[in-house]
Each structure stands twice: as structure tokens, then as C-alpha cells.
Amino acid sequence: MTHPPFAVAVDLAVFTIRTDALCVLLVERGEEPYAGTWALPGGFVHPDEDAETAAWRELHEETAVERFAGHLEQLRTYSAPDRDPRTRVVSVAHVAFAPDLPEPAAGSDAAVARWWEVSALPGLAFDHATILADALERVRAKLEYTTLALEFVREPFTLPELRAVYTAVWGRPADLGNFRRKVLGTAGFVVPTGERGPASESGGRKALLYHRGDATVIQPPMLRPSL
Template sequence: MAVFTVRDGALQILLVQRGQEPYLGRWALPGGFVLPRESAGVAARRELAEETGLAADTVAGLHLEQLRTYSDPDRDPRMRVVSVAYTALVPDLPEPRGGGDAAHARWVPQGRWEPLAFDHDRILADARTRVGAKLEYTSLATEFCPPEFTLGELRRVYETVWGTSLDPANFRRKVLATPGFVAPVPGAARLTGGRGKPAALYRAGTATAPHPPLLRPEGRPA
């Protein structure tokens, strides 16, 4: 599972430190083997809870989607292993703790990701690309936000994932132009630390995609 969040102003990935061979002590994406009576999706959530110490109800509520299948013959030195990778976009969660086969677990900011065990660097890169693209054509950016958020907080999700700055007024216009992308919280506002009146609060709406898409600026880093 490649689980991303935005915290402390940076895109971060959930990593676990392996507590056994192969790659003892190396950092890796959380994961494990599917039990005989499990689906891949059920196994993904179980392993995520076991290896990170996150509460089962928290893991059950995550937006977890299948990324792709990895089947190169030599990707695991123990045996032939075919892995079904998932990616999740989550709001800021509590600090994880190691469990199961993981000695430790932690959130790691982008730019500080060490070379990972197995072929997890490739999986992470694929997941990173998927997340960036999903923000253009879906409303999943709200998955990074708390239940109630300002448009400034939502904009910073896009800026953090895409690695670029966006014009606040233009972003606001595009978001509010899509009916159901966000829904205002009546009478609610939040102080933002800047000058002027408090910013209005919104919730995720019922729309699954912005129209037109919120494309990242041309020539900017993806």
C-alpha cells in the first residue's frame, strides 16, 4: 500500500521498517500476504492496520484503490511473488507504530524517501504519478482534507502534490464552478492567520470530478 497524506506542508508517505529478512532493517511500503479466505482488498486493509497500529475503523474508512499488479519473476528473493498494489489518499492521521512484520512505522516527507526494499521504489513512483493525475480529473483532493476545510487548505493540497503554486482567485473560481465539488458549511468560518475576514468552511460535495478538469499549470513540475 502506498498511503499518502499532506502534513506539515509536505506530501508524506507511510513507510514501515522491516523486522525480518529479506531486507532486515530496510524501509518499505506496508503490505503482506493474502490469507486463503481473503480478497486482496480485505488483505490490504488488514495488513495496513497490523503493520502501522492504525485503528481498524480508521483503516476501514480510507479511500483505497487498486494501482496495478507487479509480477517480475525476481522481485522477491524468497519465492515467486505477485503483488497487487494499492494507493490511498488520507487526511492527517496519528503517528503510526510498528506491528506484525514491521519493526517501526512512520510518515516520511517527500525528498527524504530512502531507497526502499524489494521493488517498492517503482511502486511508489507509479503511485505518486497516479495521485498527481487523479487530482486533475477527480475530486479526490478532498480526501487529503479534514471533514471541514477552507478553499485555501484545499488549494495547498494541489500545490503540495503537484509541487507548484496556484493562483488563489483562479483556483477558487474553478472549484466553485463545478456544482457539487464542495459544499459550504452554513455560518462556519475559520481564522487563517492572515489579514481580512475569516475564511468560509466547506465539505466535500457529491461530484466525483471537476468540469472542466483542474489541470496543473503547463511547464510546472508534475
């Protein structure tokens, strides 16, 4: 049986927190289709590479962002027959996040690369709005039942800094009492350093500093506050 040809691509939803806001990395396409439209970084998988290798390569080629030590995982596969006007393209989408990621620089077929706050996104090419919505929900859900919020902070950190991650990702703050109970009551979530951070601007008591622990799961979950 003869099968029609199709291409395999990767797309990346890369998140970081900048000035207390959750941001995603987007590129303005410099070529057709969708020239001048914003999109997730991505491109076609080469014959000699796997999807993860292609994801890191495309990220660097289009944005100059180097491979980083934060979290990367496959999101899902997007395979609608008409998702790309050029040919049949199946995309293996990835979601990644890390603290303090650098300013990008456009390369390859990208005209511009920049961070966008997820609360003020432009229109996106292809089916990237759907991919981004799925990626955002994946990250928000992960923060409920795992300790992956720690991937958004640099060590050592304070509990207010960690709580600010939940506020940025969820779009609303975690209940303070519940947050402290979950973080301090989950064995291995955080490990105190025995030191305190700098004094606050209000002159209050210096906050304790913590390192990441080895726990990966929060049980029961720390559920998002309702709207």
C-alpha cells in the same frame, strides 16, 4: 500441465498530509530479505481472504493504523519474476489517502513504522520505489480530473485549506484564479456552509467554510502547473 507455485501479496502506498507536506507511510523491515531497509507496508494474502481484506489487515498488523474512511483503490499488479528473492511473488498494490492519519506503531515483522515526506524518501526494498512512484503519479493525476482532493481535508474546510492539498500533492501551488474557477464553477464540488472560519493571523477577513459536494469529476480538468 503442471504450473510452478507462486504467492500473492499486497503492498500499500498510504498518503496523508502532515505539516503541509505530502507524506507516505513506510516500515523498516525487521526480517530478511532486506532487513533494515524501508518498504511499503504489505504482506502475503491468506487463502481465505481477498486482496483488499489482506491490504487492510497487513496495514494494521505492520503499522497499527486502523481501517479508515478515506480513499482506497487498487493501483496495479506487479509480477516481475525476480521481484522477491524468496519465491515468485505477484503483488496487488493499493493506493490510499485520507486526512490526519495517526502516528503508526511498528508490529508484525516491521522494526519501525513512520511517515516520510515524499520529497525526502529513503531507498526502498523490492520494487517498492517503482510502486511508490506509480502511486504518487496516480494521486497527482487524480487531483487533475476528479474531486478526490477533498479526501485530504476534514470538514468543514476553507478554500485555502483545499488549495494547500494541491500544493502538497503536486509539489507546486495551483494557479489561484484557475483553482477558484474550477472549485466554485464545478457544480457539486464544494457546498458553502454559510459560516466563516477563524480569523487569520494577519487579521484579514475570515474565510468561508465548505462541505464536500457530490461531484466526482472536474471537466475540463484542473491541470497541474508546469515546472
